[in-house]
Amino acid sequence: MKFDVSSTALSSRLQVASKVIAAKNSLPILDNFLFRLEGDVLTITAADSETRLVTTVQVMNAQGSGVFALSAKNILDPLKELPEQPLTFDINDENLEIFIYFQNGKYNFIGARGDLYPQQKPLKDNAISLTMDSKVLLNGINRSLFATADDELRPVMNGIYFDIQPDNLTFVASDGRKLIRLRNSSVKSDERAAFILPKKPANLLKNILSKDEGVTMVKFDENNAHFMCDNFEMVCRLIEGRYPNYNSVIPQENPYKVTIDRVSFLTALKRVSVFSQSSSLIKLHLQTNELTIFGQDIDFSISAEERIPCQYNSPELNIGFNSTYLIEILSNISSESIVFELADPSRAGVIVPEENEENEDLLTLLMPMMLND
Structure with missing residues (x-):
């Protein structure tokens, strides 16, 4: 040769x-x-x-x-x-x-x-096919991959859940403390189906699809998935098991709603979180049209506090969150402003963009941390 x-x-x-x-x-x-x-x-x-x-x-x-x-x-x-x-x-x-x-x-x-070299086994005859724009798949993976778990006891949480409905495709990832649900209505399917994509092939697809402008065909059975785009084909084993009912953990009624400029909130969080590195706990104090962010590290006798304007007209509220998770979530949203939906200091907060991108519906959920006072 x-x-x-x-x-x-x-x-x-x-x-x-x-x-x-x-x-x-x-x-x-x-x-x-x-x-x-x-x-x-x-x-x-x-x-x-x-x-x-x-x-x-x-x-x-x-x-x-x-x-x-x-x-x-x-x-x-x-x-x-x-x-x-x-x-x-x-x-x-x-x-x-x-x-x-x-x-x-x-x-x-x-x-x-x-x-x-080992040969690839073909997919089963009952394999389901789905075609989507490569950018839709890339965006779904990019937005959800960071929220996947590393849980040996519950391996189903260690991947991205693809929930395929006749009129949309939903990407879901959760580690039990944070949850991402991204619904895209541009992807249609003839039937309802689902699979869980492990982290390694998801990261490979991120690499491949970032250079791809075309469409990706996804074909999968109970055990394996086949992704075909312009220059690459990837076959991977899927995570087996039943993904939890993610809709059941999303609060339907969080009465207190805060609208905040996302970049102002994100940059203030990054500054204040430096002062609470040992616990990663930051406290949010909400009062009329003002959000105060507190960070404290008792071991080193350091603390910080910043105030930023917001739209809020409900009772005063104190709630604590892990700063690392909150920063990850805000970095994952592209909207100029976000809406933070809260109920009380012990219930999950829901964060959504004020304006979604075309064909998208993004929802993120974050469990609070207990406050000492």
Whole structure:
């Protein structure tokens, strides 16, 4: 086999695909990229025991066809440092000795047999298909991924829940203290379905979709999901189990509503939270059209307080929140102003954008922290 390929095009595909490869693999062959040459298309596969990523790159002057595997560790770093130029791959089909020739030199590797690489099992016949704009999928993952849990006892909480209805798709993530629910009405489905996407493939999709302007086709059964976009295909194992009824934990009646400029609130929180790092507790004191933010660290005898204007015409209220979670939530909203819906110091607060983006309905929920006074 022999072919020429752009160093930049090949390196960029390998960099994305390499994020699939685990630090320690049960099968040594999974430390490799799988290359398949057919005509003028080079297909590159990377996998671990649960996730598989496939991409293609155009090649020139191809001679022969076949399959070989090459150590990811050996090829990634040298290519990363090469400026844009054509590379010539020359593979001995008998002993899999590989030469890569470039402008000022060559690399020499011994490859591995491609037929040792595990094959992908097809999805079941009852698999469900869904097509959406890649930006919708990217936005859903970006907005919800930070709220997923790391819970060994409840693995269903460790991923993003895709709740598919005939007239919308809802992305849900929760770690028991915060919850994100993003509903997008531009995605339609013929039937109701759901699946839970683990964190690792969700992070891979973030990488892939940030460069994709087209549509993504999602196909899934009870165990696996298949994502297909312009330049990549990803197959991953889903988290099995039943996701909790997220709607049941969202308060339906929080009578006290505060409208606040999001950036003013966020920047004040960042400043005050410096003074409560040991506990992360910040106290919010609400009175007519004014919000006071308190932070205190008794161990170091430091404290801070800031006042910002808001729209609020209900009784005075003190409530405590984890500053880290509140900052994450506010950073996750793009609206200029947010509406904070509260009931009392022991019940969850609901934060929604004053104006949602087109086709979107975003709701976030945050459990309070107990105040000492």
